[in-house]
Amino acid sequence: MAKRGDRGGSKTRAHIAEVATGLFVERGFDDVTVAEVAAAAGVSKVTVFSHFERKEDLALDRLPDAVGIARATIRDRPDGVGVVEAFRRMTLALAEERHPLSGLSEAGEPLARTVAGSRALVSRLREFEHEIEAEVADELESDTRFSGDSELAAALIVAAYRTVAVATTRRRLAGDDLTEVAAAHCERLNTAFGALAKAL
Structure with a gap:
């Protein structure tokens, strides 16, 4: 889960990207959905898309x-x-x-x-x-x-x-x-x- 007190900021973004990268590396980018990333990160899809405009940006967050x-x-x-x-x-x-x-x-x-x-x-x-x-x-x-x-x-x-x-x-x-x-x-x-x- 993302840490409390972050208020949806940079720590949450970094946490989502880290979880997403792990899933992409393990299973391949095309075989992982945004919903799966959100579930694994302990956030909603809405939260994911509030930090990342598209799925590709989850892997290329830098x-x-x-x-x-x-x-x-x-x-x-x-x-x-x-x-x-x-x-x-x-x-x-x-x-x-x-x-x-x-x-x-x-x-x-x-x-x-x-x-x-x-x-x-x-x-x-x-x-x-x-x-x-x-x-x-x-x-x-x-x-x-x-x-x-x-x-x-x-x-x-x-x-x-x-x-x-x-x-x-x-x-x-x-x-x-x-x-x-x-x-x-x-x-x-x-x-x-x-x-x-x-x-x-």
Whole structure:
């Protein structure tokens, strides 16, 4: 059961996502219903949908965090640090701490397999690429320190990270050594954002 005193807030959301992820990993995304998630989490379907717009978001509950991190990367970067460099530093920091959004967390492989095995989840990730691209472009447009093409910069930044992340996930699912995968991940981030910095 969700803890009392949360008032339907972040703890309840995290609890529902944790329960849902466990069920998805165990049985597969397509074979678990929202009603089953609600029952296992000790909440109603209404409560589930008050926190998650769709079933796919139960498995990909970290996506809103990615938007917040991307916006903060632009907004909070030090003076004199370009946008591309700020993203390079941020993505390397996520990799170093093995953050779930880096694709390098120790516990992330089972969920990655679940996502890769579901067309609905893969489709949701592709849709999210456009969403976060728009968020980054919007933040750049309102940033007085950025004078370039906001839409183009956002598209290239998202594409660069997606390319690296997909390759990293494929290697993890192939069973490659995590230490080697992490090293290659960071090397490719440096290469990708280094090239972008010159281009932009």
